[in-house]
Amino acid sequence: METLHPSDFDRVGGEQGLRRIIEDFTARVFGDVMIGFLFEGKPHARITEMEYRFAAAHLGGPVGYTGRPLGEAHRSSPILGGHFQRRRKILLDTLGDHGVPEDVVARWLAEVDRHRDAILGRGVDATHCDHAAQAARPRASRPSKNLLGGS
Numbered sequence: 001m002e003t004l005h006p007s008d009f010d011r012v013g014g015e016q017g018l019r020r021i022i023e024d025f026t027a028r029v030f031g032d033v034m035i036g037f038l039f040e041g042k043p044h045a046r047i048t049e050m051e052y053r054f055a056a057a058h059l060g061g062p063v064g065y066t067g068r069p070l071g072e073a074h075r076s077s078p079i080l081g082g083h084f085q086r087r088r089k090i091l092l093d094t095l096g097d098h099g100v101p102e103d104v105v106a107r108w109l110a111e112v113d114r115h116r117d118a119i120l121g122r123g124v125d126a127t128h129c130d131h132a133a134q135a136a137r138p139r140a141s142r143p144s145k146n147l148l149g150g151s
């Protein structure tokens with residue numbers, strides 16, 4: 001029974017409440033100075049609808065996700081760990097501004113983090129700098145000596 005055991009979907013205000021949150025979220029993401037460029041030319045209305053469906057489904061709402069699998073949907077976008085963290089922070093701020101209860105926020109972000117590897121594609125740990133990948137990146141020139149003077 002909904003009144004005895006409301007789902008997280010119910011607790012964010014059902015369809016109306018969640019759509020309001022997601023619309024705000026995608027508007028922030030599309031206009032963001034750090035990650036907005038990744039969304040240039042991308043379909044805002046479709047992404048908003050698919051983000052809504054994805055969230056509604058994992059929040060226990062009576063809605064199914066009908067978009068592409070996340071790995072496939074993000075494969076052609078050059079998303080780095082920092083971009084992932086930025087989207088995560090925008091989501092956290094948005095949920096806070098809409099008064100989403102803390103326990104719901106925690107479960108929502110845990111769900112986001114579960115998909116990190118699929119979004120980034122290579123199993124990168126998005127919570128830290130990826131020094132190994134950085135070191136492996138080809139460079140035009142590399143100092144031959146340790147500039148700090150160590151051995």
Ligand code: HEM
Nearest residue numbers: 035038042050051054067068073077079083084087112115
């Ligand atoms: C767990 C985290 C994420 C979730 C749940 C998510 C969810 C989604 C969904 C549902 C779509 C629409 C899929 C479709 O069209 O079938 C989408 C598309 C997209 N997302 Fe994400 N996303 C996540 C992380 C990110 C991050 C970190 C970025 C970049 C900062 C990003 C950038 C994009 C872009 C650019 C598209 C459009 C792809 C295209 O149409 O070519 N997403 N995302």
